[in-house]
Amino acid sequence: MMVDDALRLEAHPAAAVSSSEAPLLEARGVTIQYAGNVAIKGVSVVAIERSITAIIGPSGCGKSTLLRAFNRMNDFTVDAQLSGQIMYRGVDIYHPHIDPVEVRRRIGMVFQKPNPFPKSIYRNVAWGPVINGFKGDVQELVQSSLEKAALWDEVKDRLNESALALSGGQQQRLCIARALALQPEVILMDEPASALDPVSTARIEDLLFELKERYTIVIVTHNMQQAARVSDFTAFLDSGRLIEFGETDQVFTRPKEKRTEDYVSGRFG
Amino acid sequence: MNMVLESTANLARRRLKARLFHLSCMALTWLCLVMLAVLLIHATRQGLPWLDVQFLRDFPSRFPERAGIKSALYGTLWLISLTAAFSIPIGVAAAIYLEEYAKRSRVNSLIEISLANLAGVPSIVYGILGLTIFVRWLGLGRSVMAGAMTMSLLILPIIIIASREALRAVPDSIRQAASALGATQWQTIRHHVIPSALPGILTGTILALSRAIGETAPLIMIGALTYVAFVPKGPMDAFTALPIQIFNWVSRPQQEFHELAAAGIVVLLAVLLLMNAAAVIIRHRSQRNRL
Numbered sequence: 384m385m386v387d388d389a390l391r392l393e394a395h396p397a398a399a400v401s402s403s404e405a406p407l408l409e410a411r412g413v414t415i416q417y418a419g420n421v422a423i424k425g426v427s428v429v430a431i432e433r434s435i436t437a438i439i440g441p442s443g444c445g446k447s448t449l450l451r452a453f454n455r456m457n458d459f460t461v462d463a464q465l466s467g468q469i470m471y472r473g474v475d476i477y478h479p480h481i482d483p484v485e486v487r488r489r490i491g492m493v494f495q496k497p498n499p500f501p502k503s504i505y506r507n508v509a510w511g512p513v514i515n516g517f518k519g520d521v522q523e524l525v526q527s528s529l530e531k532a533a534l535w536d537e538v539k540d541r542l543n544e545s546a547l548a549l550s551g552g553q554q555q556r557l558c559i560a561r562a563l564a565l566q567p568e569v570i571l572m573d574e575p576a577s578a579l580d581p582v583s584t585a586r587i588e589d590l591l592f593e594l595k596e597r598y599t600i601v602i603v604t605h606n607m608q609q610a611a612r613v614s615d616f617t618a619f620l621d622s623g624r625l626i627e628f629g630e631t632d633q634v635f636t637r638p639k640e641k642r643t644e645d646y647v648s649g650r651f652g
Numbered sequence: 653m654n655m656v657l658e659s660t661a662n663l664a665r666r667r668l669k670a671r672l673f674h675l676s677c678m679a680l681t682w683l684c685l686v687m688l689a690v691l692l693i694h695a696t697r698q699g700l701p702w703l704d705v706q707f708l709r710d711f712p713s714r715f716p717e718r719a720g721i722k723s724a725l726y727g728t729l730w731l732i733s734l735t736a737a738f739s740i741p742i743g744v745a746a747a748i749y750l751e752e753y754a755k756r757s758r759v760n761s762l763i764e765i766s767l768a769n770l771a772g773v774p775s776i777v778y779g780i781l782g783l784t785i786f787v788r789w790l791g792l793g794r795s796v797m798a799g800a801m802t803m804s805l806l807i808l809p810i811i812i813i814a815s816r817e818a819l820r821a822v823p824d825s826i827r828q829a830a831s832a833l834g835a836t837q838w839q840t841i842r843h844h845v846i847p848s849a850l851p852g853i854l855t856g857t858i859l860a861l862s863r864a865i866g867e868t869a870p871l872i873m874i875g876a877l878t879y880v881a882f883v884p885k886g887p888m889d890a891f892t893a894l895p896i897q898i899f900n901w902v903s904r905p906q907q908e909f910h911e912l913a914a915a916g917i918v919v920l921l922a923v924l925l926l927m928n929a930a931a932v933i934i935r936h937r938s939q940r941n942r943l
Binding site: 454456459461484485487488489491492494496498499500501510511514515558561562565 | 755756823825826827828829830831832833834835836839843844848
């Protein structure tokens with residue numbers, strides 16, 4: 384990586400010593416406004432290393448906004464303002480000395496609608512590492528990334544064909560492979576299965592269990608069964624506020640808040 | 653049960669309306685094509701007997717049988733090459749700035765309105781501008797350079813507007829995907845936005861250059877000569893162009909010169925066709941290379 388030392392996340396003087404149980408990623412009292420409208424207010428959640436954290440809540444509750452704060456994708460939204468802190472390994476990623484490009488290289492993202500580049504399957508996966516100065520064997524990296532995303536067997540004979548020829552579910556797994564190729568520690572997923580059929584959804588969910596072995600995953604979903612099935616921790620947001628955050632089992636079976644109970648039992652939202 | 657699926661009252665009328673609309677669109681399309689065909693056939697029939705190697709190789713003459721368009725053809729090729737060299741980089745860069753970098757602001761929307769207006773300004777006005785700035789202030793004289801700069805001004809708004817349109821059609825999800833992979837904005841634009849927008853940018857650019865190739869008024873204004881018995885050796889030489897030569901021949905009383913003008917029109921159209929073909933080939937190739 385060709386980055387100034389001051390911009391390296393782990394080398395930054397603000398970096399705190401991380402203990403083993405310290406959260407990898409943490410939102411501390413985060414408030415985000417769009418041109419004066421508060422999207423989320425005073426939200427604090429953590430993502431523990433090698434676990435899946437689900438963010439659930441009704442439409443418009445701010446769950447995608449929160450997710451996009453974790454890799455500074457909100458920077459592209461005009462008039463978006465953030466206060467509070469997002470800590471990655473003890474470093475505030477919104478610190479003026481931190482380059483957002485470096486943040487996004489470390490913290491990968493998979494979007495709601497599969498968005499492969501209109502290029503070959505191979506180049507979709509290889510592009511990210513190559514522009515970030517990857518010096519190793521690109522071919523091997525492409526293969527291992529596609530394998531991790533459980534797509535290799537389906538595409539190994541047509542790596543040079545257009546990614547747009549793949550099915551929706553394959554495209555989404557390609558997008559996951561593309562994110563994995565950068566060897567991130569965290570992968571953010573914004574309703575990654577909502578545009579897919581049930582079979583493809585099941586494959587993505589299976590994949591999540593495998594990815595959990597190596598990566599920290601934060602996933603936004605409007606599908607409560609999905610959150611209950613795949614996640615270790617669940618954050619429930621409503622109207623921009625964090626209502627409840629805890630282990631998924633507890634949130635779904637013994638919620639502390641009445642509002643959470645109403646939502647997870649399907650009484651609203 | 654023959655009541656099932658029986659037409660409700662106004663379905664027949666709605667179908668008739670749909671059919672009428674379909675037919676009128678088709679008729680108007682054919683009208684355009686027929687007009688174009690008549691023009692082409694007329695010019696070709698008049699000009700074809702005069703179209704030979706001698707016509708392309710000789711300079712204009714007051715004897716019709718010895719007249720040719722060498723100087724005009726070379727002038728036009730010089731003019732259009734220089735115009736492309738100036739206007740494409742500037743126009744595309746301006747479009748990228750406005751679309752990808754500039755923030756939505758009042759100044760920006762003012763620029764937008766001005767561009768749309770500039771695209772509609774009569775070409776003679778650009779001729780006056782070119783005469784004042786390029787020919788006189790910058791002292792370029794009646795050179796190909798002055799002509800190309802004037803033409804560039806004339807077609808810049810068209811190139812910018814078309815390129816912005818093409819850039820805007822690139823889905824934001826592509827930009828987001830690239831950014832989320834740790835790409836800088838330039839990498840995103842260079843590797844994804846421009847390749848996706850290229851076909852649209854090319855189409856707009858070719859349309860703009862096609863307009864420039866047929867423009868006469870601004871060239872007359874900046875003093876492109878009507879009789880030139882040499883070809884430009886460099887960008888600072890005086891020149892004439894095909895439309896001026898055609899205009900010159902048409903304004904003579906003799907029938908032979910009118911036929912020469914028709915032959916000139918055929919050559920002009922051939923140059924245009926070649927440009928369009930080149931654009932199609934480049935576009936095709938760029939799409940194939942994207943994989």
